[in-house]
Amino acid sequence: MTEQKPDRRDFLVKLGTGAGVVGIGTQAAASLRSLLPNVSYDAPTTVKLGKTADFPDGLKFLPEQRLFVFREGKVFHAVSAVCTHLGCTVRAEALSQPETVTVGDAPMRLTHRFSCPCHGSKYTGDGKVVSGPAPKPLAWYHLSVSPDDGQLVADLAREVGRDFRLTLA
Ligand code: FES
Structure with a gap:
């Protein structure tokens, strides 16, 4: 019973870390994307x-x-x-x-x-x-x-x- 606690804790720590990395990555990608304009400033032909x-x-x-x-x-x-x-x-x-x-x-x-x-x-x-x-x-x-x-x-x-x-x- 006492041997299962570290495994479970370890799993939860890894899960939390993974979720954090994914969240930060998604936010970073969104921030970089926001630097690119969505519109074309070329005059219409x-x-x-x-x-x-x-x-x-x-x-x-x-x-x-x-x-x-x-x-x-x-x-x-x-x-x-x-x-x-x-x-x-x-x-x-x-x-x-x-x-x-x-x-x-x-x-x-x-x-x-x-x-x-x-x-x-x-x-x-x-x-x-x-x-x-x-x-x-x-x-x-x-x-x-x-x-x-x-x-x-x-x-x-x-x-x-x-x-x-x-x-x-
Ligand atoms: S711009 Fe020079 S002749 Fe028209």
Whole structure:
């Protein structure tokens, strides 16, 4: 009878020690995990721009997204307003006479051209460089319509060619 007491005590001490180690380990892991953020601070690449009905025919500038959205009937495309030289926001200037040009195998009516206020780069209405120092054309971005709420969605991480057009059904 007296020989069983140390075994039982020893077992309980080991059980208590084990529980303590597990508890401390769990707490330490939780503390370390709390140092890692649960959210991503990267800017989202897709942005909702508003209902398609809010875009009249012609050009609409979206300053927050630094984006020009063009609409011609049911056809949309989006051109970046970020100058490819050093990133200033380009300005749209209305043409005195709209031009129809072939852009990506399809005719496109250009109503504007772009100029950069910082160092004077000029671009055509479809974003091609007319005069530098801009090294390359303005980006075009992918557009779609959100199935949730019918808003126009631009993916600012997805550049597309100048043949891209979003055509509403
Ligand atoms: S940033 Fe536009 S021309 Fe330099």
